[in-house]
Amino acid sequence: MQPLNELSLTxxxxxxxxxxxxxxxxxxDCVTKAKGLNGSLNALIELYETEALTQARxxxxxxxQGNSAGVLDGIPLVLKDNILNQGHVVSAGSKMLANHISASDATVTHKLKNQGAIILGRANMDEFAMGSSNERSAYGPTRHxxxxxxxxxxxxxxxxxxxAADFTIAALGSDTGGSIRQPAAFCGIVGFKPTFGRVSRSGLIAMASSLDQIGPMTKTVKDAAILFDAIQGPDxxxxxxxxxxxxxxxWKKDLKGVxxxxxxxxxGEGMQPGVRTRVTEAIDVLKNLGAEIIExxxxxxxEALAVYYVLMPCExxxxxxxxxxxRYGLRLENLPLFETYAQSRAAGFGPEVKRRILLGTYALSRGYYEAYYLQAKKxxxxIRKAYVKAFETVDVLLxxxxxxxxxxxGEKTADxxxxxxEDIFTVGVNVAGLPAISVPCGNSPDNGLPVGLHLTARAFDEANLLAIADCYEMASK
Amino acid sequence: MSITCEEVQKLAELARLELTEEEIKKTETDLDAILGYVQRLAQIDTTDSKPTAAEAMSEGWREDEAIPCDDRTRELIYSNFPARKGNLLHTPGVFSAPKK
Structure with a gap:
């Protein structure tokens, strides 16, 4: 019999x-798999074994008794370490919050618990979600x-x-510039960032509030839809x-009229040949499903990446x-006030976090604000208008x-x-507040590693986006 | 345009971050590269463009009012105090003379 941890949510x-x-x-089965492999992969910072098994029973x-709590009742899920979970340490991958216990649940955590989900553990991440490789965690890098x-x-x-390693049935991540979709692509799973405004960020440890969004990371597109449905809504x-x-x-049976x-x-340049090959093949699959492909x-x-690297550090x-x-977090004691601030922050934050704080401080300084922040906002x-115009002619962008x-x-940490x-294809979506999904489209012929297909839709048009992604996923299996 | 060590030092003070000599040098190099890249935005004609917020369709600001807090939540908030005296947060003296 197939180990149960390998099942999709559906x-x-x-x-x-x-x-x-x-x-x-x-x-x-999830706990056994996680205990066996987490030592080498370092995907989870903490596994709540006893509590999860109690919740499962x-x-x-x-x-x-016939009292199922909902579609997630009894389903083990993992939360990224920046989503609050009452009574548990949630640290945003930082030493600054190493002992910080969530005083309350994030809205998404509350919704998951209300629907009977089992919270299996908290997942490793780049410190305060700043990074594209998980090498920036204070708790050591996660491995592929x-x-x-x-x-x-x-x-x-x-x-x-x-x-991807079947420690869990599904997980939640957060995406400010591509942080759900890029790791999903690298690991060969589905990663979905909903429209800005769809999912409450209350209880998400904020990085850049005008861009942050919580979303599902799952084994299939239909799983992403289930998890998204469970966490969506005004708050x-x-x-x-x-x-x-x-x-x-x-859902759609084909892509006629799409x-x-x-x-x-x-x-243009900068795209690995193997990535280009697989994405081009995916376009053929979509054509065969009846979609019209338009350049x-x-x-x-x-310019979205440049806009992002001004607005994000400012926030x-x-x-x-x-x-x-x-009030909370790391404090280095017995010093005058200024030194308490400066040394606590120096000891608590890693290099990438410090770099972005300094960059943002610079861009918001008097004399630079107009040239950087205001120009980036304009x-x-x-960019927003360009997307709106594009969506007059097409339903999704690929x-x-x-x-x-x-x-x-270590390949990219020095520079x-x-x-x-790395965020060049994903970041425009955050800058414009749109929904987008990464779906696996095979392994690169160069190195056998997974490639992700990225689809972007109009604001709040997740139904269409997920239907198209699902249609592709079904056809490519 | 290039950023100087003194500017980095000033930013670090504004951001309440103590940096080592080595970190200051590294920051200078890194910020130069990043600022060099984002300079491309200066080339874009934004005469007719205004800053906009996300298409959120929310109801805007809510009333600023105190929301009751249950005992467990309150106790967890206390437990996160870096220094605690009873149910009070202990902080360093605000009026002690800074070294800088």
């Missing part, structure tokens, strides 16, 4: 519902499940590995959540100023998720700009 739900498995068996009891010499991508790399605790028609899945845009600007212009979007410098060693508007496959540990270029 399969696990069906098996629990028809009584062929119990949540305790399912959770045990409770879930089994509920279903026996197929090649331990390589990175899993980041910053939700721990969540991606936990799903009084997050004033940026949108009051609009909720997402309802609407128009897919290939932005000319995306297909389009997407002006200004090549980082503001958001992380609260971590000063006063270009952001041009690119690779990342220009490369998983790279070697921050090289690392930042």
């Amino acid at each position: 399969e696990a739900r069906a098996a629990l519902d028809n009584g062929t498995i119990t949540s305790e068996q399912l959770t045990k 409770d879930a089994d009891e509920r279903r026996k 499940p197929r090649d331990p010499e390589r990175v899993p991508g980041g910053s939700s790399g721990g969540s991606a590995v936990a799903v 009084v605790l997050d004033q940026t959540t949108a009051k609009t028609t909720p997402f309802i899945a609407a 128009r897919i845009g290939l932005p000319r600007q995306a297909w 389009i212009d997407l002006p200004y979007v090549e 980082v410098s503001a958001n992380l100023s609260r971590l000063d060693g006063m 270009v952001q508007t041009l 690119t690779p998720t990342a220009p490369t496959t998983a790279f070697k540990i 921050p700009l090289t690392m930042y270029l």
